[in-house]
Every structure is written in C-alpha cells, then in structure tokens.
Amino acid sequence: MLVPEAPAVWNALKGLICIYKPAEVPVKKLRNIFIHKMCQELNNLKVRPPSGYVDIQGDPSKQLTVLVRPNLADNPLVVGPRYQEQDLPVSWSNYLGYNTSGVLLFGVKSGTKQAKHIRENLPTRSYRVKGVLGQVTDNCYKTGKVIQKSTWKHVKRENMDKFLSAMQAAHQKKMFELCGVDMQSQAAYDLAIQGLIRPANSKIPVIYGIKCVEFDGPEFTLEIQCVNEYEDYLMHLINEIGLKLHSTAHCTGIQCIRHSRFTIENALLMKHWTLPNILENMEKCEEVLKNNQGTSVTLA
Structure with missing residues (x-):
C-alpha cells in the first residue's frame, strides 16, 4: 500500500x-x-528530507x-x-x-x-436538555449541592407541554418586540415569511422552539431550538421551568444535537x-x- x-x-x-x-x-x-x-x-508520514548544502573541497589553485x-x-x-x-x-x-x-x-x-x-451569522442550535423535578442545586446542575427539595408528583406531561407552549409563544413575541413591530401587523408578517428573525444583540438568548420529548417523572428531556444561548442559561432555564410548575428542578445533562446544518450524524x-x-x-x-x-x- x-x-x-x-x-x-x-x-x-x-x-x-x-x-x-x-x-x-x-x-x-x-x-x-x-x-x-x-x-x-x-510527522509519522513520509516528511521531506533535510535540505542539503554545497561543500567545496580542494586547493583553489587546482581542481576542486x-x-x-x-x-x-x-x-x-x-x-x-x-x-x-x-x-x-x-x-x-x-x-x-x-x-x-x-x-x-x-x-x-x-x-x-x-x-x-x-459564527457571525448567528445560526440556530438544537439541544437535548435533561432535568429532574423535585430538587434544586446551588449551581442548577447535578454536580451542585442540593439546597431544596419539593414535591413533584402533581406535575404531569400535559402541564409541562402547556407551559412550554406558552414559553415559546412569549419568546416569539419578544423577538418581534425587539424588532419594533406589532405581531398583528403586516410588518410582522413580512418579517416572518423571510425566515427566522434573529436578535440584533448577539447576547440576548432567544428560544424558537421548545418541547418535551420524554417525560418519566421525575425525569424529563426537552428539545430546544435557540440562538445566543449559553450553558448557564440552559441550566437556569430548567430551574425556571420547575418553579413555574410549582415544583423545583435541576439540569442533569446538555447535548447539542445540531449546529447550523450540522448534526450528530456528521x-x-x-x-x-x-x-x-x-x-x-x-x-x-x-x-x-x-x-x-x-x-x-x-x-x-
């Protein structure tokens, strides 16, 4: 070979x-x-050999x-x-x-x-974020110290789905407000048909889609499509969801499953x-x- x-x-x-x-x-x-x-x-392949140098020997008055x-x-x-x-x-x-x-x-x-x-075109990313209901830690992640416990059995799949739908709608409304247009106006429609609306400020996280793909209480998994997110934001998002559902929650895992058009398969x-x-x-x-x-x- x-x-x-x-x-x-x-x-x-x-x-x-x-x-x-x-x-x-x-x-x-x-x-x-x-x-x-x-x-x-x-360096383990065939690299170029050392370069040579010209060495002239002999008496200049005779043959060199x-x-x-x-x-x-x-x-x-x-x-x-x-x-x-x-x-x-x-x-x-x-x-x-x-x-x-x-x-x-x-x-x-x-x-x-x-x-x-x-990177500069602010591509959207998709995540699988896992969480556990009933406990909150000091850093909102599984490695932190548990500082509070609460009941969670009253939280059902339909409660989770209803709240996530409301959260997604709130983020979409916020996106139009940042653009200075009314969601019920023609300008909002014109923006929507052009594709995803991205915030002018690259430091403002925006969620385009969020849904629960697994729920086996107290554990659950969310699929989130977003832009400008960062790790702490996603961790605190799980904590916020637990509080809004009249319980507590902390994050147990974050996996980026898509960046721009590149997926885990790539x-x-x-x-x-x-x-x-x-x-x-x-x-x-x-x-x-x-x-x-x-x-x-x-x-x-």
Whole structure:
C-alpha cells in the first residue's frame, strides 16, 4: 500500500470538520488535543528530507571537488518535528460549555474563515436538555449541592407541554418586540415569511422552539431550538421551568444535537480522529455547505 507523503496531506488538511465534544472536556483542551493528534500523525508520514548544502573541497589553485551533503541544521533531531502545533491554525465556530456535549465545528487553516462566517451569522442550535423535578442545586446542575427539595408528583406531561407552549409563544413575541413591530401587523408578517428573525444583540438568548420529548417523572428531556444561548442559561432555564410548575428542578445533562446544518450524524468521535477520517469528514462538511449554498437555510 502506497503511504501518502506528509506535504500532500498537509495541503489537503483545510476546511471545516464536525466533531463530537464529550462532556467535562473544555473546548480549548479539545482543540489542543486535536492539533497534537494531527501533527503527530503528519510527522509519522513520509516528511521531506533535510535540505542539503554545497561543500567545496580542494586547493583553489587546482581542481576542486563539489559535494552536496545533508544539512544537519535542517535535521528534525536539531530543529524538531517538521509539523509543529503552532503551525496549524484551528478555531471553533460554536463554543460549548464544560458540561455540554455534542456537535462542535472546527475550522482548520483556511477553514477558520468559514467557521467565523457561520459564527457571525448567528445560526440556530438544537439541544437535548435533561432535568429532574423535585430538587434544586446551588449551581442548577447535578454536580451542585442540593439546597431544596419539593414535591413533584402533581406535575404531569400535559402541564409541562402547556407551559412550554406558552414559553415559546412569549419568546416569539419578544423577538418581534425587539424588532419594533406589532405581531398583528403586516410588518410582522413580512418579517416572518423571510425566515427566522434573529436578535440584533448577539447576547440576548432567544428560544424558537421548545418541547418535551420524554417525560418519566421525575425525569424529563426537552428539545430546544435557540440562538445566543449559553450553558448557564440552559441550566437556569430548567430551574425556571420547575418553579413555574410549582415544583423545583435541576439540569442533569446538555447535548447539542445540531449546529447550523450540522448534526450528530456528521460528528466524529475522538477515538476516530485519524487523518483519513478527518479528511473524509472535511469532504462531508463541504457537501453540507454546498447543498445549502445560496439559500436562507444555509446557516439556519
């Protein structure tokens, strides 16, 4: 089997990749692990040999001997590996919190521009957020200390669905208010038919859709479609839902299942981070972008 040369692989290593971030692993650490892994595999391939230098020997008044010798100053044992971690630029398109797992987009080399473009267009994301009724913790997450307990058996699936529908309607109304239009006006209709309305302020979380997909009291799972969200916001959202249902609740897990047009099906697990798999994933990500190019749903 023909082993590819490192320079050819290095030139092909550019674009977007979709990976799966585990919970309790910071994004920065995951980025460093990825860069280290890629450089390590590149250096295990056939790299360029040390450059030579011209060595002229002999008496200048007589015949000279010209030799080309290996340049020890260019030897990997002297200058280090051919591919070093600081030479591989990688940036993320979406930032997931420490306790959040799921879809994470990395831009590699020229792909950092694509990652930035997606990030600045405020794409929506979808999450599966799990919670437990009857307890509240000091940090609204399962790792915190339980500071209050309450009854929860009065909370039924229909109560949850009714409240979530009202919450979704309230967020949609808020979105139109931020745009300065009345929901019953023609201007609101014109905005709605153009697609999802995004807030002008990128720091204001907005929920476009929220529903309960699993309910087995006291545990429940919500599917949330939103923009400008962050981990603490989703945790406190579970706490707020518990209070509104005349109980208490805390979050037990957050999973990002979609970012822009990229889903868990596109995400590559850490154990599969090899150069062939990464290059294949880049091609698939490029197909996702091409299939939605020029449409309003490209970054939805």
